[in-house]
């Protein structure tokens with residue numbers, strides 16, 4: 001099988017010799033006495049070496065061209081495992097396989113030691129990783145900046161059905177993929193005071209200095225020479241922080257207090273997805289990231305440039321949501337206070353440099369920081385934000401004379417019992433472009449959350465619909481399907497030009513192709529069943545419809561609605577009403593923020609229902625339900641290829657985009673979904689007849705809320721719903737009570753439409769030929785959802801960059 005990728009030209013012999021050399025010189029051991037970790041690290045280094053050549057050539061080409069660079073700033077990256085990726089991208093998969101076999105090493109065993117860096121929560125962090133992948137693949141000069149958390153997203157376990165969180169010490173055995181640069185540290189200030197210089201210039205005298213130490217990982221492009229990097233920063237205390245006099249006095253805790261305080265900054269990823277927390281340490285993390293990143297960006301700019309007026313021509317800084325938005329104030333501080341540029345010139349450079357992606361509409365996710373906290377932690381940045389706001393509000397006042405409400409609406413500072421800095425407002429004011437992440441989301445942003453700004457600066461607002469990496473989520477996750485597609489299309493060019501999948505359309509009418517498509521799905525379901533049995537003890541039927549919901553636990557995503565349907569099926573089966581029932585495997589995956597009480601209750605309910613369903617011999621021929629613990633990128637790579645049905649059932653208007661919806665459709669799952677986020681675009685492309693649509697749309701949601709929503713009416717009207725809610729009440733009275741009396745996310749309002757739509761799904765599943773046809777068409781028509789297309793959209797509408805080709 002051939003793919004359009006860079007072949008290393010290495011033979012298994014070369015590869016094996018190099019592996020042994022790494023074992024000898026890097027691990028100080030031999031094959032006879034090597035531990036599994038020794039062998040794994042040597043394998044990783046051997047693969048990594050293939051990419052280093054390419055990285056060096058990329059850096060040289062970039063130095064020579066002095067191109068415009070994309071600097072992606074994100075508090076989160078969900079990179080996924082590196083070994084499978086780097087074997088594929090270096091073109092050494094097959095030769096590594098043979099070399100390992102010849103050395104008597106088990107590839108699977110070593111593969112199992114490759115730990116995924118879980119430096120993100122969910123879709124936002126995974127999107128960052130997919131975009132970096134696509135930028136490298138398209139030869140876009142780019143660097144990702146982030147935080148090198150010691151502890152990534154917690155590992156999830158269930159005890160009595162409840163989520164228990166364990167720390168994710170992802171570098172416990174070391175990380176072979178990372179290059180450290182301890183001689184390239186940056187100083188980051190906190191606290192202190194400011195002093196007058198001249199004019200608007202002031203001097204910030206920090207009260208505390210923490211060091212940022214970078215390391216980088218390689219981000220290879222697929223089928224090209226380019227290898228970009230992601231640079232991650234770790235907080236280090238300065239050597240003076242160790243208090244010798246305390247130590248001498250036997251006060252060992254006090255002696256390291258300052259070290260611990262400094263190094264806590266990069267200790268742990270905040271495990272909250274789509275909610276704002278407002279903790280001081282989180283603001284410290286944000287400032288730490290942007291200061292390190294900006295100093296590094298300026299250093300890189302100065303390698304080939306000297307004139308600040310060229311900065312915005314050479315530098316694009318893409319802000320991944322509001323988490324890195326302090327960069328706007330920090331760049332102004334550097335330009336005005338340190339470089340002595342006048343305010344207007346600095347502001348023009350800053351505004352042209354930044355672009356902002358908003359990923360949400362949820363009010364609880366829109367970050368704000370108390371002014372008093374910021375005054376204490378970052379006094380100079382607060383002064384700068386106040387000045388930015390002052391000048392901005394003058395512009396607003398000129399445009400809307402006498403309109404105080406307008407000033408209050410748009411101000412970066414929210415007034416109230418306590419003043420707060422609205423980070424999204426700062427982001428919009430300080431950027432030249434703002435984008436949402438799906439068409440519906442971008443439209444709603446401009447019509448609601450950022451309405452006033454969209455009126456003020458309509459040209460600044462864009463849509464860039466999210467996309468996913470077909471390398472990670474088809475080629476690596478689903479090699480069987482990738483092979484079948486490649487065979488049909490003639491070569492692997494579709495992996496970097498995903499619109500070519502449309503050439504599969506005629507194959508949907510070919511019975512032999514459909515048979516092979518079904519065979520791939522069936523084998524993938526067998527793999528999933530095998531892993532499910534090993535991790536949970538639940539036996540899945542590989543012939544049953546594999547019905548999956550994989551995403552963070554959040555009320556708006558409505559995992560509870562999914563559970564209500566399962567209970568409905570359970571009751572029907574118990575009653576012997578199986579006319580509309582087909583055998584299903586219900587698969588859940590996802591984590592809840594540790595402090596998100598309701599999400600955790602829903603999770604526990606799901607586990608309880610699974611227990612009841614799986615234990616009932618009358619029900620289990622039709623229904624099995626499994627909650628796979630510790631959902632992460634690796635688990636996604638296992639579940640997605642097996643899926644037949646993709647649950648995308650958020651309340652309309654709440655999910656900005658979603659990306660599991662894209663991964664699943666691309667792998668031939670049919671979607672059951674609402675008109676929310678990118679579901680709308682998926683349906684437009686795959687065709688309404690190949691998509692199971694149900695539920696209220698955003699206009700109907702607004703109308704229902706306007707009339708006054710009474711969930712109890714639905715309960716009283718619908719006997720089947722009543723039975724389900726009563727059953728839930730027996731397991732969790734609090735959840736049932738909330739459903740009946742509040743039901744913020746309109747679960748009961750959409751229940752009947754959802755259940756009826758699931759019945760349509762079951763009827764469709766009964767016709768395997770037609771289901772397979774629809775499945776193939778879902779894949780064939782999902783080329784649009786490639787992250788390559790997303791990057792092309794960013795390049796065209798926002799970044800205005802062109803590729804730099806790196807010679808082989």
Ligand code: TH1
Nearest residue numbers: 123124274359360437655656657658659
């Ligand atoms: C997610 C959105 O919920 C999801 O719809 C979207 O597909 C994804 O971003 C990528 O665009 C978000 N994740 C977070 C995480 C935090 C704050 C806001 C959002 S929005 C911490």
